[in-house]
Amino acid sequence: MTMADGDLAAHLADVAGNILLQVRAAGVFGGKALGKAGDQTANQFLVHALREQRAEDGLLSEEERDNMERLAKERVWIIDPVDGTREYGEERTDWAVHVGLAVNGAPVLGAVALPGLGLVLRSDQPGKIPPAPGALRMVVSRTRPAKEATDVAATIGAELVAMGSAGAKAMAVLRGEADIYLHSGGQYEWDSCAPAAVALGWGLHASRIDGSPLVYNRQDVYMPDLLICRREHADMVLERVKALL
Known part of the structure; x- marks a missing residue:
């Protein structure tokens, strides 16, 4: 079967x-x-x-x-x-x-x-995401945090949470360990396709950091940036990114 x-x-x-x-x-x-x-x-x-x-x-x-x-x-x-x-x-x-x-x-x-x-x-079996805390948390690379991420975190007063893989960071938002995952240091399609699909299935926002949709199966599989966060925080984060770039 x-x-x-x-x-x-x-x-x-x-x-x-x-x-x-x-x-x-x-x-x-x-x-x-x-x-x-x-x-x-x-x-x-x-x-x-x-x-x-x-x-x-x-x-x-x-x-x-x-x-x-x-x-x-x-x-x-x-x-x-x-x-x-x-x-x-x-x-x-x-x-x-x-x-x-x-x-x-x-x-x-x-x-x-x-x-x-x-x-x-x-993605097809979404769970309940814990409510956001008073102080936001942004998950970043534990070895090379992206400058844009740390700059945005500073402007919104978000605590930085260091973590390893892209998948672990994205899932940290679903699991209530973080509220925002902003990456601008360059990735490839395999780094974000499954995490983005799961995030979207759970009702989160997932896009490029300019707000444009994530597009996969391209000839060039390099994907420069990614934003996964709670929908209520997306506009604020995108506006802060735009102001910094």
Whole structure:
């Protein structure tokens, strides 16, 4: 029996996350070697599974040579086997597995697994987002916070919350650990497709930092910036970004 897209995305993200935990628990690899082994192992599983289950769809993976045949496809799966390889290798919990689906360029469906926390968040099964606190919190990279993000945080009085992978940061907004995720340091489509789909499915705002829509399955997969936040904060953040740029 063929799985529905949402069930497939969540299942694959969950299984890939468990594979990654097993690779790490084996104790054979460490540091960068662990990250490489995890990336390759999870990627092999995800790619083979999607080609088996969705042979007619396009596929884009961070760890797979790009096939431009995807540009002619309406439906394209965009995956990141390990988002936050550094954090995975350091045995932290702020890393993720992304399985997203773009249809005609729009991030319509996705699942983000947080294996270190035993969670899978999916676009088609939204939960209740905790209410915003009095003082806003902006999640930023723990190693290289974007200047625009720190500048905006300073102007709105938001507390900075340092975290690893893009998926972990985006999911922190859903989970009530942060209110705004603003990134301007450059990413690729696999970094944000699944997180953006999940955020939109949960009723959050997701766009470029100029307010324009996120568009996927382009020939150039570089995506310079991203904003994910509660809808009630979107206009304020976009206005502050515009004033600073």
